[in-house]
Amino acid sequence: MDKLQIVGGKRLNGDIKISGAKNAALPILCAGLLTAGDLELSNVPRLHDVKTMLELLEQTGLKVDQDDERVTLNGSGIDKLEAPYELVKTMRASILVLGPLLARFGEAKVSLPGGCAIGSRPVDQHIMGLRALGAEISIEGGYIYAKCKKLKGARIRTEMITVTGTENLLMAATLAEGETVLENAAREPEVTDLANLLVKMGAKIDGIGTDRLVIQGVAELHGAKHAVISDRIEAATFLCAVAATGGDITITNTRTDIFDVALDKLRELGLHMTIGENSIRAQMDSRPHPVSVRTTEYPGFPTDMQAQFMAVNIIAGGSSRVTETIFENRFMHVQEMNRLGANIQTEGNTAFIKGVDRLVGAPVMATDLRASASLVIAAMAAEGTTVIDRIYHLDRGYDRMEAKLSAVGADVIRIK
Ligand SMILES: CC(=O)N[C@H]1[C@@H](OP(=O)(O)OP(=O)(O)OC[C@H]2O[C@@H](n3ccc(=O)[nH]c3=O)[C@H](O)[C@@H]2O)O[C@H](CO)[C@@H](O)[C@@H]1O
Ligand SMILES: C=C(OP(=O)(O)O)C(=O)O
Numbered sequence: 460m461d462k463l464q465i466v467g468g469k470r471l472n473g474d475i476k477i478s479g480a481k482n483a484a485l486p487i488l489c490a491g492l493l494t495a496g497d498l499e500l501s502n503v504p505r506l507h508d509v510k511t512m513l514e515l516l517e518q519t520g521l522k523v524d525q526d527d528e529r530v531t532l533n534g535s536g537i538d539k540l541e542a543p544y545e546l547v548k549t550m551r552a553s554i555l556v557l558g559p560l561l562a563r564f565g566e567a568k569v570s571l572p573g574g575c576a577i578g579s580r581p582v583d584q585h586i587m588g589l590r591a592l593g594a595e596i597s598i599e600g601g602y603i604y605a606k607c608k609k610l611k612g613a614r615i616r617t618e619m620i621t622v623t624g625t626e627n628l629l630m631a632a633t634l635a636e637g638e639t640v641l642e643n644a645a646r647e648p649e650v651t652d653l654a655n656l657l658v659k660m661g662a663k664i665d666g667i668g669t670d671r672l673v674i675q676g677v678a679e680l681h682g683a684k685h686a687v688i689s690d691r692i693e694a695a696t697f698l699c700a701v702a703a704t705g706g707d708i709t710i711t712n713t714r715t716d717i718f719d720v721a722l723d724k725l726r727e728l729g730l731h732m733t734i735g736e737n738s739i740r741a742q743m744d745s746r747p748h749p750v751s752v753r754t755t756e757y758p759g760f761p762t763d764m765q766a767q768f769m770a771v772n773i774i775a776g777g778s779s780r781v782t783e784t785i786f787e788n789r790f791m792h793v794q795e796m797n798r799l800g801a802n803i804q805t806e807g808n809t810a811f812i813k814g815v816d817r818l819v820g821a822p823v824m825a826t827d828l829r830a831s832a833s834l835v836i837a838a839m840a841a842e843g844t845t846v847i848d849r850i851y852h853l854d855r856g857y858d859r860m861e862a863k864l865s866a867v868g869a870d871v872i873r874i875k
Pocket of ligand 2 (some may be wrong): 856
């Protein structure tokens with residue numbers, strides 16, 4: 460199992476190119492199931508999750524041509540309407556094949572994803588919505604069996620805001636008969652990116668970017684070209700890294716209009732930022748100020764940035780609190796940070812942090828994707844050497860993070 464070895468105390472200097480967003484690329488790849496035409500995608504990040512998704516799609520009969528960050532999909536030969544447990548268990552986003560397969564072929568068998576390190580993460584709202592569109596769904600032997608003659612438009616209001624739930628139902632509704640209204644829809648930029656692609660494919664969607672999506676079903680969708688939106692979570696991770704280590708970096712190939720409250724919070728930490736059209740220059744010369752955050756759905760503070768901000772707060776000059784409202788168990792990084800000398804106590808869904816003067820490197824374990832990223836940041840701010848075990852979590856969602864960090868002066872190596 461690969462590990463990362465990090466020697467802390469190095470300032471970061473230079474440019475980092477941000478990759479395409481994992482959370483946009485995964486649903487967008489699934490949209491390839493909706494058409495017999497070619498879907499030509501660019502800015503697709505080189506991630507383990509993308510590899511898993513392409514494997515999953517290929518075993519349905521979808522044709523995949525990949526050339527680095529360009530992927531072309533062709534769904535004219537799909538003949539296996541199934542997502543097996545072996546692939547789904549490694550990546551929850553596999554559930555996103557359910558809506559498209561059902562809408563286009565009237566049938567799908569998809570393994571239930573199960574929980575993961577950050578929470579139980581049920582998919583009851585995906586199932587509720589597809590049933591409202593007329594699907595017959597049963598669950599047996601750990602699999603969701605779904606079938607329908609033709610999906611029919613409906614008004615659907617999910618009980619909570621769900622990102623992949625919105626995406627699954629949106630994709631399904633594009634090929635349903637008549638009008639579907641999705642209320643309480645997720646407004647994350649990655650949902651918007653998927654919706655924009657679907658429109659290029661011939662879908663009729665109103666209210667993109669709002670919490671009420673109105674879809675007029677069409678008989679079929681055609682191929683399209685699309686560049687995946689830049690990864691705001693990856694960008695914020697590097698901005699947190701420089702806030703923790705000090706230095707002067709410029710992140711490129713980024714979008715600056717989709718950062719919700721994160722940029723304000725980074726400024727509060729003391730990060731000086733110069734915003735360009737597709738870039739952000741970030742300079743940090745002082746100890747970070749403590750910043751409290753509370754995670755909520757977009758445009759609020761994202762749960763996927765919570766751990767990375769905590770990594771900066773642990774060395775800040777004062778106390779802060781971090782409240783997690785989306786997932787019930789997303790503090791697995793706390794104990795590992797405390798092993799590095801942080802002073803964090805949790806009470807329910809809030810972590811109380813007292814900034815410390817120094818962290819000292821130690822062996823730690825990555826437990827999930829963003830927890831891993833937060834440990835990389837903490838390790839870069841610590842004195843001495845930290846070895847992070849189980850970094851396969853990191854590879855799921857970050858495109859060669861150690862290479863990008865080494866190029867700007869961090870001392871990070873992968874140990875095989
Ligand atoms: C591939 C992808 O895009 N992943 C993102 C997506 O995950 P994902 O789409 O799985 O997260 P959701 O938005 O669905 O989850 C939000 C909350 O709703 C609950 N819930 C959701 C669906 C459902 O049917 N029933 C239910 O109870 C979940 O357990 C969670 O507590 O959004 C999360 C919240 O921004 C991000 O952290 C993930 O990075
Ligand atoms: C929780 C995340 O991803 P996933 O939904 O793929 O587990 C994440 O990107 O932080």
